[in-house]
Amino acid sequence: MAGMTKAQLEARLLELEAENTRLQEAIEENTRLRATLAPVDAAPAPAPAAAQPRPARGRAFLGIVLIVLGALVAPLGTVAAYASRMATDTDVFVNTLAPLADDPDVQAFVVDETTAAIDQALDTDALVADLLASVIDEDSTPRLANASEVLGPLLADQARVAIRSALTQVVGADAFATVWREALTLAHGQLVGVLSADADGAIAVDEAGVVQLQLQPIIEQLRPALVEAGFTLADSIPDVDVNVTLAEVPKVAQARLGYSILHTVGTVLPWIALALIAAGILVHPRRPRASIVAGALLLIVGVVLALVVATAGDIVAAGLATEVPTAATAAIYGALTAEPGAVLIAYIVAGAVAIVTGLALGGSRPAATARGLGGTYVTRGATALDAHGWRPSALGGLLRRQGWLLWPWLAIVFLLLFATLRPFTPTGVVVGVVILGLAGAAFAVLRAEGDDAAADDAVVAAPEPAPAPEEPSPTI
Template identity: 65%
Template sequence: MAGPTKAQIEARLAELEAENARLRGALEENATLRAAAPASGPAATVTVVPAPRHRGRAFLGILLIVIATLLAPVSTVAAFAAREASDTDAFVGTLAPLAQDPAVQALIVDEATDAIDQALDTDALVNELLSQVIDENSTPRLANASDLLGPLLADQARVAIRSALTTVVQSDAFATVWEEALRLTHKQLVAVMEADAEGAVSIDDTGVVSIQLAPIIAQLKPALVDAGFTLADSIPEVDASITVAEVPAIAKARLGYSVLTTTGNVLPWVALLLLIVGVVVHPRRPRAIIVAGTLLLVTGALLAGAIAIGGSVAAAMIATEVPTDATNAIYGQLTGETAAVMLAYVVLGAVLILAGIFAGGSSLGSGARGAGSSWLARGSGALDARGWRPEGVGLVLRRMGWLLWLWLAFVLALLAATLRPLNVWDVVFGTVVLGLAAAVFLVFRGPDEVVVVEDEVEVDVVGERADADFDEFEDEPQI
């Protein structure tokens, strides 16, 4: 079809200018009527009907968003605690790396050395050996010196035990022993909490739950002998443990375990649902998105700072019982995933703030949308030039804008399933991946198209601009 001629364009332009002049005149006449209304009596009164401000919807939306952002960190902690309490693989994955930490290795060596020393009763054992070797009648001088020689040999035995234990604990084989001990202890604890009649009970009458050192030392004995400490064959069965929890009332503990697992599985979805509903209900969705992003950013930053400070406080509180380095290592391993999620809240908050500004009606948002459309046009054009974008895909993606959120949700679920346990670098990596996923979708979608049809200009807008413009129109006084 041939395009319009120059004469037709000029005629159409003249018609538009005339229509514009007519509308301007109508507006001026309307303004004149408003100015003259007070002096012309009741018959000339102009009734102004204000449009509803949707204050109720705005208040409800903000309330839901605030509740959701307050529940978000609570749900994160609850979900982490529930997973650690009920999932043995997650528990082992969190604490198993501690076997490679030098401070934790030193703590284990100290505890195991003391346990072996008490089980052997090294001083009594050395005195017994000396009494069998030294004859008081034949070697009276040596017998008199045995009182000094005994403590020295006992100390040398303790040094040998510690040296051999250090060699074994710092070896790669110890990591396997440590992981098996953690797995066994957690399975026993879960069996107790879930009242599993077939599970081994790892809780005593006073409610003390502990990591048993007996299986660790039993597996370390052959390694000690291979390391040159032949006295390890004489180590009896050791009944020692590291206390990890105290459960004075098992019935209450089981109830708390049930509540924790249920809350941890449900609360994150409740927070997410409240956040989505709050944004949808609010009459100004861009504004609601900015509020949600700001609250998430502030909450995540504050809690991340609190977690960082908490490590120093915990180390100071138990410094007399556990070395500070070991406490920091254990605390960092236990809170590392939660701190990473708080950082993710900060990143998500910043993204939501930018998205709200981008979708809003401000000049900054308009400029950003213009620049974005330009870049999208270049990317889409490059795909079309190479034949990498099937015909009609862009139109479908523009018409079905919700596919973007479905696509991002799929990528996020995939990242959450593969990046475990979560750390700070995983958050950075996930942010980059989500950004690239969104960019790929938008490039295939392409910019909004402007279609000129004879007397009309139809703009295909995908997003919430139509709703925002309609809300702005409703706020204007209606005559």
């Protein structure tokens, strides 16, 4: 080589370039042949997948069973937990029913029932008759005595109007809300007695299953307010022992036993349902598909039960129409079902989120596009944090190596939301979903690689370009 002239070197270089061109053409031809024969070679490819169908099918079946069980247990857990809280937590009970004090239909119902109870206790007709008899002398004023038979009923009606007017004024005042709240607080202990078979108190259930509301505690609270409103006759109102029938529950003993069971498991069932659904998704070999199934079931359960709750209100109102006005029943039913209704909305929202998540994690081209777009924004967020020095340098690597930390993080956020957003409302559900989504996005941004790190990795991983052939030295 050292003795070759410049012309020989140039000739050798041309030969090498020609050989290189021939080899490149051979490689391209080989690639075309492989692409042509790929369908034939790929035909037997499904054989390895068929080699292990039993474990995959078994895990898929187990995952679906767990998800279905979780979706069925979830509504029962919701009812049990709500009943338990209503029975044992005075704040929940009072805060649920306290707004009814401002409802016009409930106020009208209280006025009607209390007026009737006071009228019966006073025996207004007899009271007016005795009053007229004491002031009218039949011998000295015979004409006035004869007119008392007509005057008595008129005065009695005027007394009833005065009672109703005073009650309407008191019930419509702001002070009634305080009286109502205090009565509910006292009645809560009575409610616990009802469910534990103690029939004494403001609410009672006899052995025939008749649910009654006793008006005496409310009248005792209203008596001073009536006197202050100018109805001095309220001082002479005797003790009133009048009950208003709210409902008839057959087999009350069995109902109490059922409540006891629900009360015992009320704090456990919701978590069992959540654990079953999560386990089903984790066990299933295709988690995106399992997430879609779980979301669909939760969505269906939420929609169906929401329709049942909405329809049952009219049925309950019609059933109690003979004892309680339909409008008042609807107001009470709406207050009692507000929180369960919000939980059903949470089912619907959670189901929709699970379906979207499963589709986004699937193998379709739109899913891949969505993931790529999301990854772009996550990378930009990580880069922005790094630019401001808001992300510790070691945190991203730790979270990338320990990806399972995402689930404890979301569980902690969920528990905090569960404890702080009660009683549940539709607005609270939406806020909770948004906060959970932001928590997941924050984790993704913290674990992502910034643009600078990605660029550095790309530079390190990129193959070095082949060096250009050196120009022969003119000294050779």
